[in-house]
Amino acid sequence: MTGRYSEDELIATLFAPLAGAAALGLKDDAALLPPQVEPLAVTTDMLVAGVHFFPDDPPSLIAKKALRVNLSDLAAKAATPCGFLLSIALPPEWTNEWLAAFAQGLGEDARDFRAPLLGGDTSATPGPLTIAITAMGAAPRFVSRAGAQPGDGLYVSGAIGDAALGLLLRRDPSTAAHLSVDQRDALLTRYLLPQPRLDLVDLLRGEAKSAMDVSDGLAGDLVKLTRTSGVSARVEIARVPFSAAGRAMISGDQTLLETALTGGDDYEILFTAGPGFSPPAGVARIGEIVAGDDPPILDGWPAGSHRAARLSFAHF
Ligand SMILES: [Mg+2]
Incomplete structure (x- = not known):
């Protein structure tokens, strides 16, 4: 195959413009981070074509999703992004155009979220496109999964289930024919392009x-949170926030309520806060933390109560 960048060319042409000062122009063996005043939260997520996204998704959106899922982890720890590392394994059919669009999308988000590229690696692979990003963020007050206590309120941001419902529409466009074009677009976009809740960092740092x-x-994620904290929880499903489009899709098929509550890719924040906390607009109180080590009780699932033991998406 001809007409493709060499590894050096693609780094210099496509990725160096995204680099922060600490990256030393992506010309050295390693980046050099200056001394940090605050602790660093570090997280990594790997996305594999055919598992986490469709191979024919727009490359700029694949890039943004790969970065944003990491930024979402930083947001959850009340950390402010300061940079990221990118490793990408390219299947045989990659083109300069694909990679340029990928780098452009990545660069837009690196700028918008103030998270410069600090380094990484590229490789060819006989397997599917694979992208691993490691992101770092300043965490003056790291909010762990372990701090929930009985009596805490349980809160979730935004709307739940849109991405899982959007994935159903993506897989089978004939699903939910009663939805308007705008409603379908809203759900599909939530799947394709997560919104990391960095706007909640200050709130979480102060209150969570x-x-x-x-x-x-x-x-399933609620199970992880309560398990890590050594507590249980009681959730009222009727209080879980859904978008207008999500509600419209669920209203046509009540079994989709379970999809919305157990599907992945929401990238909202689930958190607990003490009794004095009153949530701002866009954050819903869905229940409370209670003592014990039983799996959380979900009241109203879909009729009556349900123990949320095995409801999480798992890769294995
Ligand atoms: Mg996470």
């Missing part, structure tokens, strides 16, 4: 006792 981002489904 425990937090995590909702990446593998609200029900």
Whole structure:
């Protein structure tokens, strides 16, 4: 195959413009971070074509998703992004055009979220496109999953389930024919392009006792949070926030309520806060933390109560 960048060319042409000062122009063996005043939160996520995204998704959106899922983890720890590392393994059919669009999308988000590229690696692979990003963020007050206590309120940001419902529409466009074009677009976009809740960092830093981002489904992620904290929880499903489009899709098929509550890719924040906390607009109180080590009780699932033991998305 001809007409493709060499590794050096693609780094210099496509990735160096995204680099922060600490990256030394992506010309050295390693980046050199200056001394940090605050602790660093560090997280990594790997995205594999055919598993985490469709190979024919727009490359700029694949890039943004790969970065944003990491930024979502930083947001959940009340950390402010300061940079990221990118490793990408390219299948045989990659083109300069694909990679340029990928780098452009990545560069837009690196700028918008103030997270410069600090280094990385590229490789060819006989397998599917694979992207691994490691992101770092300043965490003056790291909010762990372990701090939930009985009596805490349980809160979730934004709307739950849109991405999982959007994935159903992506897989089978004939699903939910009663939805308007705008409603379909809203759900599809939530799947394609997550919004990391960095706007909540200050709130979490000030008020949250425990937090995590909702990446593998609200029900299953709640199990992880309560388990890590050594507590249980009681959730009222009727209080879980859904978007107008999500509600419209669920209203046509009540079994989709379970999809919304257990599907992945929400990238909202699930957190707990003490009794004095009153949530701002866009944050819903969905229940409370209670003592014990039983799996959380979900009241109203879909009729009556349900223990949320095995409701999480898992890769294995
Ligand atoms: Mg996470």
